[in-house]
Amino acid sequence: MDTTGEVGSFFKSAFSVDNVIFGFDGGDLKVLLIQRGQSPFKDKWALPGDLVYPNEDLNTAAERVLEQLTGLRGVYLEQVKTFGAVNRHPLGRVITVAYISLIKISNYTLTAASFAQSAKWHSIDEVGHLAFDHNEILESCLRRLKRKVRTAPIGFELLPPKFTLTELQQLYDSVLRLPKHLDKRNFRKKILSMNLLVECSEMQEGVAHRPAKLYQFDSDKYGQFVNEGFIFDI
Amino acid sequence: MDTTGEVGSFFKSAFSVDNVIFGFDGGDLKVLLIQRGQSPFKDKWALPGDLVYPNEDLNTAAERVLEQLTGLRGVYLEQVKTFGAVNRHPLGRVITVAYISLIKISNYTLTAASFAQSAKWHSIDEVGHLAFDHNEILESCLRRLKRKVRTAPIGFELLPPKFTLTELQQLYDSVLRLPKHLDKRNFRKKILSMNLLVECSEMQEGVAHRPAKLYQFDSDKYGQFVNEGFIFDI
DNA sequence: GGGTTTGGTGTGAAAATGACAATAAGTGCT
DNA sequence: AGCACTTATTGTCATTTTCACACCAAACCC
Missing domain, CATH: 3.90.79.10 (Nucleoside Triphosphate Pyrophosphohydrolase)
Incomplete structure (x- = not known):
């Protein structure tokens, strides 16, 4: 103001x-x-x-x-x-x-x-x-x-277009601040099972360890799925 | 306006x-x-x-x-x-x-x-x-x-203080308008398992069939449960 | 007392959840 | 080349939750 x-x-x-x-x-x-x-x-x-x-x-x-x-x-x-x-x-x-x-x-x-x-x-x-x-x-x-x-899949708005699953999980962790952190394996299973992420051909770069795969959120697919009754839920 | x-x-x-x-x-x-x-x-x-x-x-x-x-x-x-x-x-x-x-x-x-x-x-x-x-x-x-x-337990705001489970279910049905109606047995199981309803001693009156038990919503209990992390969900 | 109407109840199969740990693939250093 | 280090990636099993489903009970009316 x-x-x-x-x-x-x-x-x-x-x-x-x-x-x-x-x-x-x-x-x-x-x-x-x-x-x-x-x-x-x-x-x-x-x-x-x-x-x-x-x-x-x-x-x-x-x-x-x-x-x-x-x-x-x-x-x-x-x-x-x-x-x-x-x-x-x-x-x-x-x-x-x-x-x-x-x-x-x-x-x-x-x-x-x-x-x-x-x-x-x-x-x-x-x-x-x-x-x-x-x-x-x-x-x-x-x-x-x-x-x-x-x-709703709005977390992606806070990430760059291509991101790793770990980044995505960290985002949820820091927004939600749950008493227990999200479990890595369960989180990946859940988010990938929605079929809303597409794997990029590129990998993460410039990190001093094993690079992670990069993913993109497919908002067109999300639109389709919603029409078919899909409800985003994490 | x-x-x-x-x-x-x-x-x-x-x-x-x-x-x-x-x-x-x-x-x-x-x-x-x-x-x-x-x-x-x-x-x-x-x-x-x-x-x-x-x-x-x-x-x-x-x-x-x-x-x-x-x-x-x-x-x-x-x-x-x-x-x-x-x-x-x-x-x-x-x-x-x-x-x-x-x-x-x-x-x-x-x-x-x-x-x-x-x-x-x-x-x-x-x-x-x-x-x-x-x-x-x-x-x-x-x-x-x-x-x-x-x-949130706001459906009760639309019902009289004492109500039957059927009335409660009809309320949810007419608000939610789901493609399939709620299942009577499952609904009753779920709502009663929350322990938020107390059974009144009175029964329904003036109906031309078996009268139903009347229940009341216990908002004090709800307050307690919320403090303990309970999340209402139907 | 028979017909009608709604109230009330349990079980099993399927799906979702949640806890859990070992190997893989890179980097940096020597 | 090899080792230490860091993070990526993946599956199983027990538990809980969900969902579909049908019959008897209790009251009223006539």
Whole structure:
């Protein structure tokens, strides 16, 4: 949420979007935050967001925020929940619609927007106190991600197009944070039995050990299977 | 959404809540609709809803709409999705937050609000073309209900406090609309094995056949079990 | 008391889950 | 070349869950 200058007087009521942008680099699950340049909450970390323009659809606004920050278009975006407590914004009545987006962290280049200079990936459990009610928003989006990653093939949105099964498993491990880690053999059996992954001819490169096979997610096949009643489940 | 009279000039942007109120009477799943008294969409059926007051939380607004229409308080209410297409409302920019509520249909008495005179239960598949984007909203809420009814014990919200297992099964059948009906023996085994139902001493009365045992849902137990890691699943 | 209607119950086959460990294929170093 | 090191890859078995399926019981009505 940006609340600069001249909009002050406009603040009787307004709506905004806030975007919880998730990324994964092989370690922890990450979220992209920006450091606010202005009051209120100057210097605090916050979710990237903006007011919705008068002639802009909500989804469009969320896409715009994402593109301005990351330069990315056409990535996974999902509306999660709307936050509208009367006093959630100190300057007026602003309700905000929270979105999740999932991006391939390697695609992200910190170049695009004016506010991008202060954008930074944070490990999901090294996020401190955020501006506004953004901690609450983040919690909701994280819960949603945890559920959805098991029931729809959206984990792949966080990985490069070609990935190893170990990378995929690590992704699930770090999103789900189950008390016990997933079992390697059972995980591979399950994911391969869905027939949604196609083996690439190439292998992993540049590792100091036996290289793994690379796989790709076949979204066309997934579409077919869904039509036939298939339900993704991990 | 109510858009009467003097608010016309206020319409640059506003937010509203719309409430998809579900009920069940043993037959089909029902939804409570009102017939609009004013333009736009005069005489069309619509979801009950209203603008959110300046000092009112979103949830509070949804509770208010529900109470004004049904006289009920403290019933199940869940935010589902926010609809904000630029032209979804002909008179201005209005984004609306959609809620589901689940009520015990026998508790509903058509007395409360001014607009209640034109409220009526509709079978879920005898809903025609609704005002605004309300068909789309209804679809979203119905999908949500179908998912959630399997993963949380919210079906009971639609039944009287004491119910038979057959009633419960019919509820699931009419919400889920699976290609094959649920199997009686398997359903009873599953639901009873959760230990969430307590058998009442009373029996069903006034039926022209063998009366069934009545059960109650034990929400305290459910709370305990959840703390111990239990996940409701049907 | 016979007919009708719904309530209530158990078993077995098939599938899914979950625990578990040994060999294979590379790299880096000597 | 050989060895140490690291990660990749694969199958079995016991347990649990799922799913299909049919008959007697208990109440009412006449």
